[in-house]
Amino acid sequence: MLLSHRKRLLELWRIAASYRIDTHFPVEDAAPLQPLARLIRLHPAAWGKKHQPNGIKYALEDMGTLFLKLGQLLSTRRDLVPPNIIDQLIQLQDKVKSFAPEIAIAQIQDPKQGLGLSIDTLFARFDLKPLAAASIAQVHTAALHDGREVVVKVVRPDIRATIITDFELLRELASWVSARIEAARALHIIDLVEDYRQVMLNELDLTLEADNTTKMRNNFLDSALMYVPEVYDAAKNVMVMERIQGVPISQVEVFDQLGYDRAALAEMGLTIFFTQVFRDNFFHADMHPGNVFVETPPVQMLTADMTNVDLGHAPRYIGLDCAIMGTLSKDDQLIVARMLLAVMNNNFSAMVDIVSRAGWIPPSADKHALMRDMSRTVGPMLNKSINEIDFAGVLMQILDIARRHHMSIPPQLMLLLKTLVHVEGLGRDLYPDLDIWSLAKPILSSWIKEQLDPVRNLQQLRGQLPEILLSATDIPKLLDQGLQSLASQGSRQDSQLREIQQLRADMLNDRRRDWLALAGFGITIAAATQVGWFAPIFYIFALLIVVWRILS
Known part of the structure; x- marks a missing residue:
């Protein structure tokens, strides 16, 4: 194999x-x-x-x-x-082996996958010594001709072939394991390998990272939580962006010297993560310390007594390396939020009910046994003191129980769980007594309440109503087409044809009642949402529908 x-x-x-x-x-x-x-x-x-x-x-x-x-x-x-x-x-x-600056310059000047211009044309200054080198790319500092300081990110040469080879190996291993272990099949391990393969190949295209960075920047414009640098130019192998002043989240001694409140920074980091997942549905999924920075004053402002330096505002996080981003469907967002809230409330019967309704549990599963296992294994972990709770460990325990009960874990959620492992590790390094539960609960509760707000849902339905009405008018046509198709198959389907014709007659009778109900529902929407000038038009439209259907 x-x-x-x-x-x-x-x-x-x-x-x-x-x-x-x-x-x-x-x-x-x-x-x-x-x-x-x-x-x-x-x-x-x-x-x-x-x-x-x-x-x-x-x-x-x-x-x-x-x-x-x-x-x-x-x-x-x-x-x-x-x-x-x-x-x-x-x-x-950020301290991986760098490659030669001559190779970086060749990548930048390449007319096909680089910026296609000479270094002197692009930059007033280009620093040959890399600022940092990581797994996918290395970064050089430079200055534009208008004086703006920038960083230039350059993809490592010839790494695509190695990545493809390694993923082929991983896929064979995943296939071998899936054929023999039920838990691997429940985790959709082959799909996970394929998904992550595509994620990593996308990471080699810096135009995609530039688009992601711009989108996240727009999500946090004028935010007091996070600053995302501006992208100035990008090609497949090169990206030029604004240079920022900050240090990696792991340099806690710098924060102490600057007098930063580490507890506040840790809580801010979690707030940013939950905001990305639930408000924006666009979250950074590669949050290791090399990608997460915190603002610091410019070097020229620093003094021997750094505690006297004032940024002019509370220090913000800096969003970097937006190559790997995650999204969830609206249904999965709600499921994840409700599931996490149920775990935080120690309500495992509610959690089992949520995942059951989501279709993650096979019909043959013993839900009561699943609930007992959750309560027995995860419950004691949640009763520990704050600084002893391992949030990622709780999630891993839940996944382990899920595998034993043959639950099907959607692949799109695994990237979120990986990110949660990163986030909790970062937060605990920054502030060991971080209370992830008390911070997350109000955020999740507020988001769920907003999603289930009836007025908000009615307003969304109002926007979809024209499409619903148009779809409803296609039903008779589709049914007639089906009847004609059946009729063409000959006398052997006569009995089925008569049954469907009777069904069509019953549906036509029921449609009058349906249209009356739909019109009444439309009037209710107009009244409930108080749509101003739109309401009288909606009333007239609904009444015309009622009259037309009664007379037809």
Whole structure:
């Protein structure tokens, strides 16, 4: 099954052995890791080599983009990963090996996938030393001819082929696992691999990131919570955008020196996330610390006593790297909000009812057993003190129970759960006593109340009413077409034809009553929504419908 990827698997084995990554894990305390450690030691590249400092970081760099992304995800989970490994993974956020500036300039000047102009024409100054280097691209600072300071993001050369190869390998592994493990099928693991493959390939196209950045900037214009830099120019492999003053969210010592309230920053971060998910339905889905910055004063304003420096407003978050963005359908938004609220309220019967109505539970499932498992496993976790609750851990427990009960987890929700893991890790690093429950509950409650507001729903229905009326007029035509099609099939369908003709006659009689009900409902909408000048017209239109249908 994996023979077609033999070369890539051997390469990954060699890299793991070269950096002796087995020496970075407490193998003696983790039985599942022992066979892997023995396999690594068997490779000739490991012979004679001892522990390599930063071996995990260098190994993931050499393995490629997909493994760098995994390291970035784990870098936010101090509760899951030992400190010696976390210290290495944090470096993957913006301290990946850079590529030569000559290659970056060639990418920028490329007429097909770059900006197609010389560096001197594009910039008054271009700094050859990269400001930062990450898994997909590296960033150089520059200045435009009008004096504006910018950053220039350039995609790493020749990484597309490696990403495609690694995802082919992942897909084969997913197919193999899905064929043998029910839990993998319930998670739609093959679909997840395919979805994430497309997400990562999209990340290589900086015109898509530029569009996402502009959209998120518009969502937070004049916001006191977050600032999104302006994009000035973009091509497939290059993006030029406004340079900002800030530091990564992980540099908590800087916030202490500046006198920032870390608790307020952590709460602001969660508010931004829930705002993106529920207000905008457009959320940043790659929120590792290398992508999340906080405003700081310009360098020239800093003094020895940084606590005296005033931004002029409360520090805001800065939205960067909008390559991976998530959205949910309206139905899934409401399901997620109600499900999270039910968990926060320790109401597992309501949660089971919500996922059942969503169609996530098979008909054969024992709902009472599912509710008991949720209450028994997740309930005690929610009764812990605030600084002991692992929100992401609660979600993982829920998913584990869901797998045991053969629930079908929609793939589009997995990106949201991954993002929640990131968000909680960031918030807890910033402020360990972060109370995610008390912050999230009013936000979710308010959003659900707004979605279920009857006046708001009636107003939406009013906007859709012309389409509903037009669709209703097509019913007789569609029914006649169906009758003609049946009639052409010959006498064998005579009995079915007579039944459908009788049904048509019954429907025509019922339609008069339906039109009366529809007209009355329309009048109710007009009255309920108080649509001003539109109401009298609506009344006249509804009455004309009633008269016409009675006489027809």
